[in-house]
Amino acid sequence: MIQSGIGLYIHIPWCEKKCPYCDFNAHALPVAHQLDPDLETRYLNQLLHDLDEDIETFGIAAELTSLFFGGGTPSLLSSRGLGFLLAEINKRLPITKTTECTLEANPGSSDHAKFVGYRAAGINRLSIGVQSFSDTALQQLGRTHTRLDASDAIQAARRAGFSNINLDLMHGLPGQTPDSAIADLHYAAQFAPEHLSWYQLTIEPNTVFYSTKPKLPVESFLQAITDQGLDWLQRQGFARYEISAFAQGNALQSKHNLTYWRFGDYLGIGAGGHGKLSRQNATLDIQRTQKTRVPKDYLNSPNRRVTEVPVEERPIEFLMNACRLVEGFALKDFERTTGLAPKALQTFVEKGVQQGLVTASAGRITPTAAGLEFLDSLLLLA
Known part of the structure; x- marks a missing residue:
C-alpha cells in the first residue's frame, strides 16, 4: 500500500490544432475552439474510472502533494467540468491546502471568466503557454494566439486572483537572434511571473518541423542566447533550480515537476498518461504505467500497461x-x-x-x- 504523498498527472489530449514542433500526445479537435460538452463529460467520467482502477490496483491511500493538468490544452475544459473532476478526485485522494494544483492554459482558449471558475474549482497555479511574445515567431511556431492574446491572458489570470503563475517560453526559434530572445524575457518580466520555464526549441521525430526542417539559429547565436538569458534571469531574481526552470524563491518551485526530477512517485491518468509507483516488498519494486494513447480508444477502455523498472535500468532512470x-x-x-x-x-x-x-x-x-x-x-x- 502507498500511503505517503503522491503526485497526480491528468492528461487532456485535445488542442485547437497541433503545433508543427509538438511531439506530445495531442489531437486536434474535430470542431475548432470548442470541446463538445458530451465529449467532455464522457472523458471526465473515464478519468475517474481510470483513477479508481489505479487506486485499487496499487493500494493507494495517500494525500496528493501535487496535481497537474497537462496536454494537449487543458484550458479547453469548462470550469464546471473541472470543478466536478476535482471534487471527485478529492473524495478519493485528499487535496489539501498545501497541494499544488496546476493547469496548463493556452492564451487562445482562456479568458477571465474561465480563470475565475478554475480558481474557484481549486486550481492554485497556472502555467500559461506563451512560447514567445513575437507575433512573427508565434506564426512560425503554428500557434493560434498573438502577443496581445498572451498579454490579455496573463492579465486576466491576475485579475482572477492567481498569485502563482508560470510562463512557458521557448528560445532558439527560427530566425531568432540573441536580442530578440532576450526581448521575450524583458516582455515577460513586466507581468512579474513567479516562475519561468525557458527552454530551447528542439526538433523531434514525428513532427511537421522534422520534415520541413525550419532554419534555426546558428550555434554561436544559440550559445549567446543561453549565456545572455541565464545572466539576465539571475539579475531579475529568477533562481535557476533545473536546466530550464526558474523561480522567484524556493517556495515557488514546481512541486509536481520536482517529483519527476527527484524520482518520486506519481499517478498518470488520461489518454497516454504515464505514472511511476514504488512499493516496498521484500525489495523495492518500481513500476511504470502507461494508458491507451488514442482518445477514442481511451474512451472505450483506458487499458493500462504496467512494466517493471529492472534493477539495471534504475541508475540511468534516476x-x-x-x-x-x-x-x-x-x-x-x-x-x-x-x-x-x-x-x-x-x-x-x-x-x-x-x-x-x-x-x-x-x-x-x-x-x-x-x-x-x-x-x-x-x-x-x-
Whole structure:
C-alpha cells in the first residue's frame, strides 16, 4: 500500500490544432475552439474510472502533494467540468491546502471568466503557454494566439486572483537572434511571473518541423542566447533550480515537476498518461504505467500497461531526472528511491568528477555548469 504523498498527472489530449514542433500526445479537435460538452463529460467520467482502477490496483491511500493538468490544452475544459473532476478526485485522494494544483492554459482558449471558475474549482497555479511574445515567431511556431492574446491572458489570470503563475517560453526559434530572445524575457518580466520555464526549441521525430526542417539559429547565436538569458534571469531574481526552470524563491518551485526530477512517485491518468509507483516488498519494486494513447480508444477502455523498472535500468532512470537539478542529489536519496547502494554510481561519479561535469562532497553529487549544459555527455558516463 502507498500511503505517503503522491503526485497526480491528468492528461487532456485535445488542442485547437497541433503545433508543427509538438511531439506530445495531442489531437486536434474535430470542431475548432470548442470541446463538445458530451465529449467532455464522457472523458471526465473515464478519468475517474481510470483513477479508481489505479487506486485499487496499487493500494493507494495517500494525500496528493501535487496535481497537474497537462496536454494537449487543458484550458479547453469548462470550469464546471473541472470543478466536478476535482471534487471527485478529492473524495478519493485528499487535496489539501498545501497541494499544488496546476493547469496548463493556452492564451487562445482562456479568458477571465474561465480563470475565475478554475480558481474557484481549486486550481492554485497556472502555467500559461506563451512560447514567445513575437507575433512573427508565434506564426512560425503554428500557434493560434498573438502577443496581445498572451498579454490579455496573463492579465486576466491576475485579475482572477492567481498569485502563482508560470510562463512557458521557448528560445532558439527560427530566425531568432540573441536580442530578440532576450526581448521575450524583458516582455515577460513586466507581468512579474513567479516562475519561468525557458527552454530551447528542439526538433523531434514525428513532427511537421522534422520534415520541413525550419532554419534555426546558428550555434554561436544559440550559445549567446543561453549565456545572455541565464545572466539576465539571475539579475531579475529568477533562481535557476533545473536546466530550464526558474523561480522567484524556493517556495515557488514546481512541486509536481520536482517529483519527476527527484524520482518520486506519481499517478498518470488520461489518454497516454504515464505514472511511476514504488512499493516496498521484500525489495523495492518500481513500476511504470502507461494508458491507451488514442482518445477514442481511451474512451472505450483506458487499458493500462504496467512494466517493471529492472534493477539495471534504475541508475540511468534516476540520473536522467536528478542530474537536471542544480542542487543535484544526495546519495541517500538515490538509495531510498532506487533500492540500490550508492556504489552503483561509483564509476559514474568518478568519471564525472574527472571530466568536470559533477562535484562530489558530503554525500551529495552536484552537476557543474558544464554538466548542466552538456547533460547528454554526462549521462553517457552512467
